[in-house]
Amino acid sequence: MKINYCDALVIGGGLAGLRAAVATQKKGLNTVVLSLVPVKRSHSAAAQGGMQASVGNSKMSDGDNEDLHFADTVKGSDWGCDQEVARMFVHTAPKAIRELAGWGVPWTRVREGSREAVINAKKTTITEDADRHGLITSRDFGGTKKWRTCYTADATGHTMLFGVANEALKLNVDIRDRKEALSLIHENGRCYGAVVRDLVTGELEAYVAKGTCIATGGYGRVFKQTTNAVICEGTGAAIALETGIATLGNMEAVQFHPTPIVPSGILLTEGCRGDGGILRDVDGHRFMPDYEPEKKELASRDVVSRRMIEHIRNGKGVPSPYGDHIWLDISILGREHIEKNLRDVQEICMIFNGIDPAVEGPKGWAPVLPMQHYSMGGIRTKPTGESQNLSGLFSCGEAACWDMHGFNRLGGNSVSETVVAGMIVGNYFADYCIENNVNIPTATVQKFVDAQDNYLNELLALNGSEDIFRIKNRMKQLMDDKVGIFRDGTRLIEAVEELKELLQKTKNISVKSKVRSGNPELEEAYRVPRMLKIALCVAKGARERTESRGAHYREDFLKRDDVNWLNRTLTTWANPNDLEPTITYEPLDIMTMEMPPAFRGYGAKGMIIEHELSEKRQNEVDEVTEKMEAEGKDRHEIQHALMPFDLPMNYKEKNERAGDK
Amino acid sequence: MSTPKGREITISALKFDPRSAVSKPHFVDYKLEETPGMTLFIALTKIREEQDADLSFDFVCRAGICGSCGMVVNGKPTLACRTLIANYPEGKLTLMPMPAFELIKDLSVNTGKWMDDMSRRVESWIHTNEVHDISKLEEKVDPDIADQTFELDRCIECGICVASCGTKLMRPDFIGPVGLNRVARFEVDPHDNRTAEDYYELIGDDDGVFGCMSLMACEDHCPKHLPLQNKIAYLRRKLVSLR
Numbered sequence: 001m002k003i004n005y006c007d008a009l010v011i012g013g014g015l016a017g018l019r020a021a022v023a024t025q026k027k028g029l030n031t032v033v034l035s036l037v038p039v040k041r042s043h044s045a046a047a048q049g050g051m052q053a054s055v056g057n058s059k060m061s062d063g064d065n066e067d068l069h070f071a072d073t074v075k076g077s078d079w080g081c082d083q084e085v086a087r088m089f090v091h092t093a094p095k096a097i098r099e100l101a102g103w104g105v106p107w108t109r110v111r112e113g114s115r116e117a118v119i120n121a122k123k124t125t126i127t128e129d130a131d132r133h134g135l136i137t138s139r140d141f142g143g144t145k146k147w148r149t150c151y152t153a154d155a156t157g158h159t160m161l162f163g164v165a166n167e168a169l170k171l172n173v174d175i176r177d178r179k180e181a182l183s184l185i186h187e188n189g190r191c192y193g194a195v196v197r198d199l200v201t202g203e204l205e206a207y208v209a210k211g212t213c214i215a216t217g218g219y220g221r222v223f224k225q226t227t228n229a230v231i232c233e234g235t236g237a238a239i240a241l242e243t244g245i246a247t248l249g250n251m252e253a254v255q256f257h258p259t260p261i262v263p264s265g266i267l268l269t270e271g272c273r274g275d276g277g278i279l280r281d282v283d284g285h286r287f288m289p290d291y292e293p294e295k296k297e298l299a300s301r302d303v304v305s306r307r308m309i310e311h312i313r314n315g316k317g318v319p320s321p322y323g324d325h326i327w328l329d330i331s332i333l334g335r336e337h338i339e340k341n342l343r344d345v346q347e348i349c350m351i352f353n354g355i356d357p358a359v360e361g362p363k364g365w366a367p368v369l370p371m372q373h374y375s376m377g378g379i380r381t382k383p384t385g386e387s388q389n390l391s392g393l394f395s396c397g398e399a400a401c402w403d404m405h406g407f408n409r410l411g412g413n414s415v416s417e418t419v420v421a422g423m424i425v426g427n428y429f430a431d432y433c434i435e436n437n438v439n440i441p442t443a444t445v446q447k448f449v450d451a452q453d454n455y456l457n458e459l460l461a462l463n464g465s466e467d468i469f470r471i472k473n474r475m476k477q478l479m480d481d482k483v484g485i486f487r488d489g490t491r492l493i494e495a496v497e498e499l500k501e502l503l504q505k506t507k508n509i510s511v512k513s514k515v516r517s518g519n520p521e522l523e524e525a526y527r528v529p530r531m532l533k534i535a536l537c538v539a540k541g542a543r544e545r546t547e548s549r550g551a552h553y554r555e556d557f558l559k560r561d562d563v564n565w566l567n568r569t570l571t572t573w574a575n576p577n578d579l580e581p582t583i584t585y586e587p588l589d590i591m592t593m594e595m596p597p598a599f600r601g602y603g604a605k606g607m608i609i610e611h612e613l614s615e616k617r618q619n620e621v622d623e624v625t626e627k628m629e630a631e632g633k634d635r636h637e638i639q640h641a642l643m644p645f646d647l648p649m650n651y652k653e654k655n656e657r658a659g660d661k
Numbered sequence: 662m663s664t665p666k667g668r669e670i671t672i673s674a675l676k677f678d679p680r681s682a683v684s685k686p687h688f689v690d691y692k693l694e695e696t697p698g699m700t701l702f703i704a705l706t707k708i709r710e711e712q713d714a715d716l717s718f719d720f721v722c723r724a725g726i727c728g729s730c731g732m733v734v735n736g737k738p739t740l741a742c743r744t745l746i747a748n749y750p751e752g753k754l755t756l757m758p759m760p761a762f763e764l765i766k767d768l769s770v771n772t773g774k775w776m777d778d779m780s781r782r783v784e785s786w787i788h789t790n791e792v793h794d795i796s797k798l799e800e801k802v803d804p805d806i807a808d809q810t811f812e813l814d815r816c817i818e819c820g821i822c823v824a825s826c827g828t829k830l831m832r833p834d835f836i837g838p839v840g841l842n843r844v845a846r847f848e849v850d851p852h853d854n855r856t857a858e859d860y861y862e863l864i865g866d867d868d869g870v871f872g873c874m875s876l877m878a879c880e881d882h883c884p885k886h887l888p889l890q891n892k893i894a895y896l897r898r899k900l901v902s903l904r
Contacts, residue, residue: 037719038773040818041727055799095795101802102795104787104852106810109802134801152811158726159814169777170786177773178765200765201680229722263698266724321697348724351743352698469710513715518678518766521714653796 001449002205003442006032006174008433009193009209011181012236013039015157015415016397017215018164018173019422020429025171027430032207033168034179034196036231040165043217043229044418047157048344049271050139050149051419052412053093056657057135058110059126060147063659066090067635068145071595073413076143076300077406078550078560079588079597080253080376080568085383086404087594087645089413089420094655096419097136097150105163106152107136108341118276118333120296121286132658139341140274141411143300143602149412154269154344157415164419181236182455182526184212184243184393185440185448191246191393192440194239195452202517204453206445210433213385213394213425214240218375222535223484224476226372227260227267236399238530240379241537241581246390247570249380249401249586251534252541255409255551256485257373258304263322264352265371268345270411273297275341277330279308280365281316284327292602299602302408302551305370309485320367327365330357370485374398374414376405376551377538380570380586383645385425392436394429396421403568407550427648456516459525464508468524471502471509475528475535478502483539488555492543499539500579503532537571537581544583545569548607562597562611566590590617594643667695670752672704674716678766688755689713701741701754702730705768718768725884728819732768733757738824740884741768759824772820779840783863787847788855802851813846813892815885822879822889834868838879838889841870845892848899860896861903870896 008024010017013035024031035042056064069090074081101107112133117126119140141149152159168175181194185206193208216236220228240246258279259268273279278286279297288296291307299307308326311317317324330338330345335358338346342357349355349366357364379395380388381402387393396402397418402425404417482495506529513519547561548554566588571581590596596617599608621642628638636654646652669692677686691708702723709716721729723742730741735755746754762770779785793800822838829835844860847853864870873893880889 037721037727037729038776038818040776041721041729041773043722043727045727045817046722046724098793098795098797098799101799102787102789102793102852104810104814104847104850106802106807106814106850108811109804109807111804134803136799152814155726155811155815158817159811162814166780166786169780170784175777200771229727230720264700264723344726351725351745352700469714473710511714515681517680518717519715520709520717524714650796656797658798 001446003445004032004205004207005438006030006207006209008430009207009212010034010215011194011212012215012217012399013175013177014042014044014215014217014397015161015164015418016422017213018168019419020213020215020396020426021173022164022168022171023423023426024430024433025173027434029430029433031173033173033175034181034207035175035177036180036199038177039175040161042161043232044161044415045158046229046267047415048154048267048269049141049274050151050156050412051097051160051416052141052144052148052410053097053150053416054090054148055094055097055136055138055150056146056659057132058137058147059128060140061138064146064148065657066655067639069093069148072144073404073410074595075600076408076410078408078600079566080250080406080549082383082403083593083595083643084645085402087643088383088424088647089404089417092420092424092647092651093416095651096416096423100160100163100419101136103163103167105159107150108152110135110137121276121278121332135658139271140298141270142273142295142298142304143410149274151271153340154271154342160415160419181239182452183448184239185445186243186245186390187440187444189245190391192438195448200517204449206449208438208440208445210436210438211392211394211429213396213429214379214399215395215397216399218398219534220372220375222475222479222531222538223372224480225265227257227265228372233527233531234375234534235527235530237378238534240387240393240395241533241571241573242530242576243390244572244574246387246393247380247572248537249377249403250407250541250569251377251537251571252545252552252569253376253407253550254372254538255301255374255376256305256370257301258308258370259328259368260371261348261353262320262325262367262369266348266352267373268328268348268366268368272328272330272342272345275337276333277328278332280327280329281311282318283316284362287311287316295602300408301411303603305485306553308370318367325367325369328368329365331360331364374409376407376409377401384428385421386428386432392432394425394432396425407552424648424651456522456526459522460511460514462508463510466505466509468506468509468521468528471505472524472528472531475499475502475532479535479538483542486553486555487542489543492539495539496536496543496580499532499536503529503536503579506532533573533581540580540583541569541571559607559609561609562614563609566597566611590614592643593617594621594639596621668752670695670746670754672708672754672756674756674768675758676716676767677764679764695746699746701734701744701746704746705741717766726817728817731759731772731819731821731824733759733824738821738882740819740821743884759820761823761826761829762820772818775820775823776818776839779836780843782836783840783843785843787850787852789852790854800852806849806851810846810850813842813849813887816842816887817885819884821882821884825878825882827876827878828872828874832868832872835872836864836869838893840864841873841893841896842887842889845896857899857903861900865900865903870900
């Protein structure tokens with residue numbers, strides 16, 4: 001048995017994992033990063049439109065601050081988020097963006113003088129002040145009060161990923177790609193590393209570490225129609241689930257993005273609408289103002305996606321061989337803007353659909369349809385990023401349910417979370433690794449390696465009639481059909497039952513090639529059962545949650561129910577032979593919230609079952625605020641009085657802004 | 662609306678497992694029906710699911726963003742995910758792994774390892790002694806300079822330029838267009854304090870900027886349309902004066 005010892009083990013080499021690795025490496029820890037693919041190819045690279053941080057440099061973002069970013073994030077989450085974590089996040093985001101600038105991310109900058117922009121389908125002139133020239137600029141995104149999304153054209157994730165990966169290289173972080181973690185090594189409620197398979201040689205090794213951090217991204221590929229990369233199969237969260245100890249949070253909270261292109265499902269960034277692009281129906285009519293008079297195309301993603309489907313159901317979709325779709329029109333932004341700021345979007349439209357979106361009129365419209373995009377759920381953690389149940393296991397980024405997104409994530413808050421959580425959780429993770437020793441017997445490590453070794457041999461020895469690819473494709477179709485944007489009890493019950501059958505069927509497959517390396521079917525054979533477990537957490541969580549909140553929308557329970565459902569779903573897989581997860585709930589305490597539940601400001605009105613404490617807490621908040629304002633206290637002091645939060649390093653320092661008085 | 666039956670196409674893929682004692686490089690032909698908008702990503706996935714579960718290839722984003730799927734299609738290195746079958750009227754596509762990189766199996770090559778080595782050679786990170794307090798305003802950067810840096814930062818390290826490179830065939834240690842572009846990128850970036858002399862130390866030899874024979878297949882094939890020709894010429898002029 002080959003055992004690799006290190007201080008800090010990071011599983012997943014996207015933005016979150018790499019930034020966490022930078023944090024541990026900087027604290028003098030010997031850090032290893034494991035990744036399925038070369039780290040610069042991680043799905044983080046596909047983030048197009050930008051990263052939210054309240055730097056407030058440009059004209060349309062002037063006056064922005066942490067408080068506004070916090071309020072937008074909480075409303076976006078439909079009050080499902082952990083407000084303390086949201087506070088930690090918004091306070092660190094400006095620091096993250098400035099750190100990245102220093103690492104070479106070429107953020108698009110403010111240019112002094114006048115320029116034309118499209119706002120609400122009208123040409124508008126924006127004039128930038130000379131003293132802001134050269135500072136980081138930002139664009140508009142859905143669900144935000146200010147233009148807060150910082151960007152590098154529409155390749156923001158790519159430049160961020162290269163910046164952070166280069167920094168990790170500079171610090172000599174030990175990055176090993178084409179490595180897949182198959183299980184976590186744990187004993188007495190503490191995690192000690194992972195059993196890892198080399199995807200080139202097929203060899204199994206153990207990685208033993210003082211602490212382990214999972215940053216493997218989301219689980220979008222349990223759906224058929226998804227913008228996610230093919231590696232986003234949720235297996236990182238699945239191996240945490242399979243410990244039987246660590247919990248997953250809010251797995252039913254799945255975001256559907258309004259504008260992936262049809263049929264490939266490749267994302268066209270929210271920046272298209274943020275920059276002024278509009279949605280049109282079969283008649284060429286701009287329909288979003290009819291449904292959302294205030295935010296129009298720029299309501300939160302869950303709302304826009306539902307409105308699009310609603311409009312299609314009203315018979316206004318555009319028919320195509322792939323079913324009905326909606327048109328996205330960005331031609332009104334002008335060719336110059338598109339070829340500079342939305343270049344990848346243009347390239348995607350041209351290469352995959354033969355459409356030049358800069359051409360005015362119907363010829364330049366791109367066919368779009370809401371598809372799975374983001375996993376709000378993941379490994380449930382404390383605000384430090386450590387699992388609530390399995391000591392020494394940390395998680396950050398999309399893999400985690402940290403939980404700053406609640407039931408709907410705002411555009412631009414995901415890449416932002418990756419680096420911010422990498423900074424915050426990475427530092428808490430480093431402290432854990434400094435304070436704790438490895439004290440696990442080699443025999444225990446051997447036991448975990450043997451278990452995976454035997455499992456692989458069992459899979460190769462199976463001689464059943466089922467086909468693993470068919471099972472996988474059926475799961476994806478089922479998730480699309482019955483656990484999608486619109487959900488109801490009947491279909492969710494059917495989904496859970498069929499997913500259980502599919503999980504059973506994975507024990508009756510046969511893998512054609514019997515070799516242990518270079519065998520893609522073997523990889524499917526051990527991944528698909530894990531994906532099915534994740535899918536079951538999503539479907540069962542959705543079946544049980546009899547309300548509509550954020551992206552979780554029940555046609556049989558249309559209201560957000562703060563009386564019964566202001567809580568977080570926790571799933572465990574108690575016994576390896578179980579066919580479905582065990583669900584418990586973690587309550588959210590209104591009386592500690594800085595922002596008690598209310599109307600989001602978009603979406604249908606009058607659809608909330610209010611909790612009596614919401615009003616009580618709101619009065620408390622108002623009283624404290626009024627009193628402290630009268631005493632001349634500033635917004636930071638008031639915030640602290642309402643809901644204190646901690647941050648590691650010097651991240652708690654106030655963020656300087658050009659507009660500071 | 663129903664979709665009419667598509668034409669039958671042939672995908673001919675090189676298969677070889679260097680880890681196997683018995684495997685020899687050979688082509689296998691797969692026949693399948695073309696569907697509207699079919700890319701090589703869709704075709705190869707279908708082949709693996711329905712015809713040959715043992716066929717190895719690499720895809721991640723399938724959108725031309727991550728650079729994982731470079732392969733040689735009918736003699737030209739290209740991103741497989743952006744290769745539309747409809748653009749091949751003869752209906753036959755011959756696939757080979759990219760040369761210049763270590764072969765993992767079939768169409769899968771180890772570009773990651775190569776790019777890592779390249780990144781270390783050109784020290785592909787910001788060099789500065791200044792410590793910036795991240796709670797304070799960021800350093801101002803001229804918007805045009807930021808845009809220029811971004812232009813060169815768009816490289817996705819897919820390796821297609823290296824697979825296209827004539828010089829790389831003659832000089833195994835050639836840093837490749839991708840490496841020279843990296844240097845050009847940091848040379849523009851005002852955050853990086855390296856001087857021309859520093860860059861000369863890294864690439865001022867025949868395995869660096871003076872090795873390029875200017876055949877420029879790199880720029881012809883670059884999926885991101887990077888200005889490789891210009892940038893290599895610029896670096897060469899700049900560094901030759903230091904010789």
